[in-house]
Amino acid sequence: MGENIIELNHVRKEFVTAKHYPGFKGAVKGLFTKETVTKTAVDDISFAIREGEMVGYIGSNGAGKSTTIKMMSGILTPTSGTCVVNGLEPYIDRKKNAKNIGVVFGQRTQLWWDLPLGETYTVLKEIYEVSRRDFEERMAFFDDVLNLHEFMHSTVRTLSLGQRMRADLAAALLHNPKVLYLDEPTIGLDVVVKDRIRQAIREINQKYNTTVILTTHDLNDIEELCQRIIIIDAGKKIYDSTLNQLKQDYGNSCSIAFEWKQSPDALQTDMLQQLDGPFTLHRLENGIQICFSKKEYSVAEVIASVMGIAEVKDVQIKETELTDIVKKIYQGSEDRTI
Numbered sequence: 001m002g003e004n005i006i007e008l009n010h011v012r013k014e015f016v017t018a019k020h021y022p023g024f025k026g027a028v029k030g031l032f033t034k035e036t037v038t039k040t041a042v043d044d045i046s047f048a049i050r051e052g053e054m055v056g057y058i059g060s061n062g063a064g065k066s067t068t069i070k071m072m073s074g075i076l077t078p079t080s081g082t083c084v085v086n087g088l089e090p091y092i093d094r095k096k097n098a099k100n101i102g103v104v105f106g107q108r109t110q111l112w113w114d115l116p117l118g119e120t121y122t123v124l125k126e127i128y129e130v131s132r133r134d135f136e137e138r139m140a141f142f143d144d145v146l147n148l149h150e151f152m153h154s155t156v157r158t159l160s161l162g163q164r165m166r167a168d169l170a171a172a173l174l175h176n177p178k179v180l181y182l183d184e185p186t187i188g189l190d191v192v193v194k195d196r197i198r199q200a201i202r203e204i205n206q207k208y209n210t211t212v213i214l215t216t217h218d219l220n221d222i223e224e225l226c227q228r229i230i231i232i233d234a235g236k237k238i239y240d241s242t243l244n245q246l247k248q249d250y251g252n253s254c255s256i257a258f259e260w261k262q263s264p265d266a267l268q269t270d271m272l273q274q275l276d277g278p279f280t281l282h283r284l285e286n287g288i289q290i291c292f293s294k295k296e297y298s299v300a301e302v303i304a305s306v307m308g309i310a311e312v313k314d315v316q317i318k319e320t321e322l323t324d325i326v327k328k329i330y331q332g333s334e335d336r337t338i
């Protein structure tokens with residue numbers, strides 16, 4: 001993996017808004033007073049991202065993800081701290097920076113509403129001064145991974161959400177930016193389109209070594225695309241590590257559900273109960289569920305112990321899912337065993 005392409009140092013963003021009072025009297029009062037409220041959306045965030053990395057930037061609603069992305073793409077200026085992307089401070093060198101980055105905001109399109117999609121790309125080609133050869137090669141590649149030809153002649157306003165998102169992604173990448181910011185790129189998409197978008201992101205990262213920062217509430221996006229995850233909460237960075245490390249730190253618990261071939265007799269029940277202690281047992285309708293830490297036992301050991309006692313018809317293994325881990329982190333629990 002290459003050099004750092006993004007560096008954030010103690011970045012802070014405050015929004016100052018006029019204070020609102022309730023009711024009509026309040027509205028009148030608001031006209032004459034200049035009281036303001038300060039909201040810290042991003043609070044002292046630092047991180048570095050290397051060229052070619054795909055990083056998941058996650059956090060609950062209002063955590064400050066979009067605000068960070070807007071600073072990294074030059075739309076907003078930090079209140080304090082610095083943000084450097086490919087050697088530039090985006091909000092200072094907005095024009096130069098625009099050539100280095102591509103942005104997709106899942107919530108709204110960057111495309112021109114009234115233009116047929118094909119013409120949109122021709123206009124972008126001129127704006128970004130993409131050579132005819134590059135244009136043709138890239139469009140062929142995007143069509144290949146995103147199936148754009150189906151709606152290339154349609155006006156943007158008539159595209160479905162999934163079509164529009166595919167179109168937006170190609171538009172953000174036409175000038176082959178070094179950095180791609182994706183702010184909820186799979187929001188509201190069906191599973192097939194989600195898959196196609198993920199596949200396209202993966203291929204673009206591999207083909208062009210594009211650095212990708214992805215915010216999403218769908219953790220499958222992260223699981224399928226990112227090696228690293230940064231979690232923020234109330235504007236502060238609370239976790240930054242590889243996905244594997246996250247799973248090691250938080251995801252060691254495992255549960256196995258056993259279904260009996262026939263209900264265990266008294267002796268067997270007694271023996272099973274003796275398993276309690278190192279494991280936690282829960283009675284099921286026709287079986288038991290055993291919860292344990294993989295740090296202490298392997299799945300094979302647990303299965304062997306139970307099968308040595310009773311006859312088993314079916315076994316279901318459930319490892320801690322990323323969703324469970326993240327939920328736990330959002331909730332700020334100190335307990336590391338889920």
Ligand SMILES: Nc1ncnc2c1ncn2[C@@H]1O[C@H](COP(=O)(O)OP(=O)(O)OP(=O)(O)O)[C@@H](O)[C@H]1O
Nearest residue numbers: 015017039041059060061062063064065066067068
């Ligand atoms: N232009 C603005 N003026 C005032 N407050 C703002 C502005 N933009 C964002 N905020 C506030 O900053 C906080 C962070 O917002 P942000 O959009 O970055 O969150 P987010 O992590 O992207 O959330 P979501 O998952 O809901 O998209 C929120 O409390 C939001 O209300």
Ligand SMILES: [Mg+2]
Nearest residue numbers: 065066067183
């Ligand atoms: Mg957001």
